[in-house]
Amino acid sequence: MNLSARRRRQTAAQKALLLVGLTVGGLFAGLPVLWMASNSFKKNTEIFALPPKLITSGFSFDAYTSILTDPTKVRFFINSYVVALSVTALTLVVAILAAYAFSRYEFPFKNALNVLVISVQAVPPITLLIPYFGLVVALKMYNTYQGLILTYMVFTLPYAIIMMTGYFNTLPRELDEAVKVDGAGAFQALWRVLVPIAVPGIVSVGIYTFMIAWNEYLFALTLTKTEDMRTVPIGIQLLMGQHSYEWSEMMAMSILGCIPVMLLFLFFQRYFIGGMTAGAVKI
DSSP states (O other): OHHHHHHHHHHHHHHHHHHHHHHHHHHHHHHHHHHHHHHTTSOHHHHTOSSOOSSOSSOOOHHHHHHHTOHHHHHHHHHHHHHHHHHHHHHHHHHHHHHHHHHHOOOTTHHHHHHHHHHHTTSOGGGGHHHHHHHHHHTTOTTSHHHHHHHHHHHHHHHHHHHHHHHHHTSOTHHHHHHHHTTOOHHHHIIIIIHHHTHHHHHHHHHHHHHHHHHOOHHHHHSOOSGGGOOHHHHHHHTBOSSOBOHHHHHHHHHHHHHHHHHHHHHHHHHHHHHHHHHTSOO
8 A cells, every 4th residue: 555655646746747847848938929929919118118017008909900901011921821832832742752752662873862862951051042042043033932932942852751751661562552453553552542641741741841931031031132022031020120120010920920830730730740750760
């Protein structure tokens, strides 16, 4: 009885420590977002008031109204959606095809290509900024959707191929062989059998790709020139004027910029966690 009681006390203590740790971690991650949301409903003069107030008495939607009624600022969101969704769709299609080849076939220079794909992940993006700028200008894609989309895919494709290859490696080859026995080809085996099974992996890669394209700042700033081609991260920076900062609008635009990613995690978190763990098992 004493041993059993001691074990129960240890288990209760471990659960209590875990709860405390999770609470502290949740507060550490959530308080900045909560403070940002609170500031988005304040006037600029209230944001720096002392003592600071989490809940303001002068609750106002002026910052959101200013953003959502300004065609230039709305354009920032349209550009981000166009670029991020296009990058995500194209990356998934190319990554699925490439991962299927790496997983299921033997071909010349396969190992070399695999090493090349992995090594690209080790290259700091900032070192490629000037070469990409020159290449985009030479191809006459400067200040265009095409330039941003192709540039972002260079950074999203390696990870997507690695993850999808790992996920396909966890799927038995007997599935392909069973489809081929019924007279179907490799593409039918891929799109009708493997892709539906690989939905968790595809969702996790898609969310990661969307986040990279949605939040990217450096190349969006360098490869675009006019305000009608700027994305949300650049739009937030443009609210920093020479003589004053529109803090409430910056907070409001940041909140609006967080919503797509939050919704993705909210609706697809089950697939995201399963896909991340399965894709990391074997490459």
